[in-house]
Amino acid sequence: MKFTIQKDRLVESVQDVLKAVSSRTTIPILTGIKIVASDDGVSFTGSDSDISIESFIPKEEGDKEIVTIEQPGSIVLQARFFSEIVKKLPMATVEIEVQNQYLTIIRSGKAEFNLNGLDADEYPHLPQIEEHHAIQIPTDLLKNLIRQTVFAVSTSETRPILTGVNWKVEKSELLCTATDSHRLALRKAKLDIPEDRSYNVVIPGKSLTELSKILDDNQELVDIVITETQVLFKAKNVLFFSRLLDGNYPDTTSLIPQDSKTEIIVNTKEFLQAIDRASLLAREGRNNVVKLSAKPAESIEISSNSPEIGKVVEAILADQIEGEELNISFSPKYMLDALKVLEGAEIRVSFTGAMRPFLIRTPNDETIVQLILPVRTY
Amino acid sequence: MKFTIQKDRLVESVQDVLKAVSSRTTIPILTGIKIVASDDGVSFTGSDSDISIESFIPKEEGDKEIVTIEQPGSIVLQARFFSEIVKKLPMATVEIEVQNQYLTIIRSGKAEFNLNGLDADEYPHLPQIEEHHAIQIPTDLLKNLIRQTVFAVSTSETRPILTGVNWKVEKSELLCTATDSHRLALRKAKLDIPEDRSYNVVIPGKSLTELSKILDDNQELVDIVITETQVLFKAKNVLFFSRLLDGNYPDTTSLIPQDSKTEIIVNTKEFLQAIDRASLLAREGRNNVVKLSAKPAESIEISSNSPEIGKVVEAILADQIEGEELNISFSPKYMLDALKVLEGAEIRVSFTGAMRPFLIRTPNDETIVQLILPVRTY
Incomplete structure (x- = not known):
């Protein structure tokens, strides 16, 4: 040579x-x-x-x-x-x-x-993949699908299937789901494929993270070939193979509340920064939580308390507060992770009580949903 | 409050x-x-x-x-x-x-x-320092004095005195010396003080590194007050106190060879990059060394050999090679450290045999000297 x-x-x-x-x-x-x-x-x-x-x-x-x-x-x-x-x-x-x-x-x-x-x-041979059918997704959309879900996979090997992202294709729609059982990220995308083609696989989170790093930000199409045990991503001059995770991904549709009792709409950046500040003291607290209090027609209060160090409280002007009064505690890390991947100047948070999972979405965008389980603080 | x-x-x-x-x-x-x-x-x-x-x-x-x-x-x-x-x-x-x-x-x-x-x-009180006499050094010069010496201090506590930089003031000249007993860095600077004022102290390397980080790059004067146990640096709105190290700093003047048997002058950047490349394989070798071979009137060869991985050899065009033929081995890390703090497009290296310390200087600049002890490879 x-x-x-x-x-x-x-x-x-x-x-x-x-x-x-x-x-x-x-x-x-x-x-x-x-x-x-x-x-x-x-x-x-x-x-x-x-x-x-x-x-x-x-x-x-x-x-x-x-x-x-x-x-x-x-x-x-x-x-x-x-x-x-x-x-x-x-x-x-x-x-x-x-x-x-x-x-x-x-x-x-x-x-x-x-x-x-x-x-x-x-040197071992690469997996042989017969590519009768490929899904095509523009590179930038693929990177977004990954970015908006992969952070929510579990890092613990106690349930290995949760260390992957579930990719489900049905009726020309791709549904990506990741959860570590404390929070869940869900992203949908329309695909240009026949309605009767369906897949249901779990791709290791690590594979998606590495794939995302080597893809440039452009709109060129990536061919995706899914088999029983492997997935192949074909971009220009690059082939990326990943094994799939064995096992059935849990059905998460029932987790997502269909109704809500309290709805708030706030400025994404202001909300994110207030949570970030509150998290400074939350890290020391035994529960590692921040508290959100919403009183309809008034304001939203973000607070955290760490008895030995001190406490923090901050009021946020909401663009909208509707429904019941609410006091809820949650992990600031999960909230920050979710807020960082949502696009748009405003976000809508839908609560169904202090003990029920709540949803974070961009108003008028149904393609992405972030769900967080609250923390019981008493 | x-x-x-x-x-x-x-x-x-x-x-x-x-x-x-x-x-x-x-x-x-x-x-x-x-x-x-x-x-x-x-x-x-x-x-x-x-x-x-x-x-x-x-x-x-x-x-x-x-x-x-x-x-x-x-x-x-x-x-x-x-x-x-x-x-x-x-x-x-x-x-x-x-x-x-x-x-x-x-x-x-x-x-x-x-x-x-x-x-x-x-809260403990800051050291009380009577400042009858201060030395004044422009901030950018002070930062250079530190940068060009502090990297050579010892990181081992076996001889604590070597973890500091020796500052010696004599005849209106400041001499900064650092050594870990394998290499030595030496930097001189003229001071605008009376000839009869003299100091001989050892400032912890860590203190100088932290001081350097908080000083801006400018030419404003820093007042330096030296006492028996403390040194105080006074910049605009900042006071920086450091304790001094106890003990006598070894006399290093005898280490520095006064004559040389082989002298080379090379382009600093080319030399540095060749050493850097050779160091890639040196890291694996048992001795962690690169070898330099100089034949007067011919060229300089940098090489390294790591039996299991492979070897590297590179010729460098020297601007000048004078004196005896030479084969010498040294730590590429020490050489890279020294080269990075020397200014100027060319450097002069003066050898007095394969087993003797050698000097690295900028031609025509006597204010800074870097010395390295070779490694015996047989």
Whole structure:
């Protein structure tokens, strides 16, 4: 194998596939990055067996030559060293050549690295995915779907299925749900696919987070192919494979209250900042909660109390307070997480009593719902 | 105590004095910040008994009113909470009022915090320093003196005196020396004081690092008052006290070779980047070294070898190579540290053999010297 490649593109691809490489793996070759040079270009692959990422650099793009292949071939190089080395090479082009015994020469200007490589035939094959049907979603929408749900997955392995986001496709609609059983995030999106196609899978939260990091913010379509055990996201020159979580995702529709007893509409930023301030003292309190008091036709009060340190109270002018008077306590972290992913200047919070889950939404937007369970404080 | 103050100035002062506050202290009141409101303005003090910082906010600056004192007084507030609270307050002004039992109200807009304070009379007094004689150094020079030496102090407590920087004043010249016994940094500066004034003290490296962080980059003079046990730096509205280290600093003058057998002059940036690249593999090697080979009238070669991973070799065009042929090994970290604080496009390295300390300097600048001990590799 021997080729010359643009350094900036090499660095970018290596950084992308590096996101799938774990230093804690039981399969030693997976600490490496597989490089395959073919007549069309060079591909880089990283994997931790849960996630696999392949990034392809074509020989040419438009009229520009990016790679010059002198001899096709393949090699596996230690990911940690290879990624640090390419970042620090001195010139705009890099030559990579495999010699005898998998010894690999990396040359750039007057710098020459010799790295001991491994046989690429020993590298596990990527999942084979038959792609009869793909779902297509614009990259920016996909990133939003992830951002607005993935933060709510469970970080505890006691119920592994909750560490993933449930993707359910029914009647040309995608429904993404994440919950750690204390709060829930739900996001819907219309899909341009036949009504009778349906899926119901759980994608590991970690996979979605890593996927989101390597996708650029643009409107290009990402092809998504879902199988029994794997999901494949195909963006331009990047393939992202993730295994799916085994098991049935709990039915969460019954959790979401259909009616409400108290409704408030407030300025998102003012509300968020007041919760953020109250959380400063809540962190010390035994319950780690802030309290919200709403009196219709008056104002909303956010407060928190940490006996040893002190207390904080703040009034917020609501744009609307309707229904019953309410005193409710909740985790400020969950509230901040939910508020940060909602778009729009105003938010609507719908309560059905101090002990029932409540909903946070953007007025007139039914595609996203955040739900939080209150905390009993007595 | 009751006053109203500009939030941005309050935040700035609190952040400055916070640098002296440690959460790991045996004196509970030192986890707090002392606030004293007088007729002239408000002062804030933080201390960990080694370092004490006082920041003063005057009532007025130019024509602008910064503080309105309604009632003088004092209080100590928990540093961690107070500093986070003031950063997150909603409005441009803040009202701070002490009520009964040291209960302190912090108001800004509609947000109201009640913090349990402590009696300011319980707060330890700052060192009393008689300032007959002060040394004056422009702030930007002082920051350079610190930056170019403090990185070389020892981080090990086996010889506590080496965790500080030796400041020696003699014949109107300040000589700052730091060493961890593997490398040494030395910086001189002319002072505008009488020739017969002399000092020889050791300032803890940590104190100098924190001092440097709170000084702005400008040319205003900092007054430095040195006593037997303390040093005080007086900048505009800030007093920075540090205890001095006990003991005699070793005499390092004999360490510095007066002659040289091999001299090279190279481009600083090219040299630094080559060392940086070689260090990628050096980190894995048993000795953690890079090797430099210089052949007069030819070129310089930087290399490193880590048998399991691979090796790297790079030639550098030298502007000058004079004297004997040389092969020498050293820690790339020490070399990078030294190169980063040297100014100028070129550097001169003077060797006196593979086993002797060598010097790194900027050509024609005798005010700064970096010395590194080589590593024996056989």
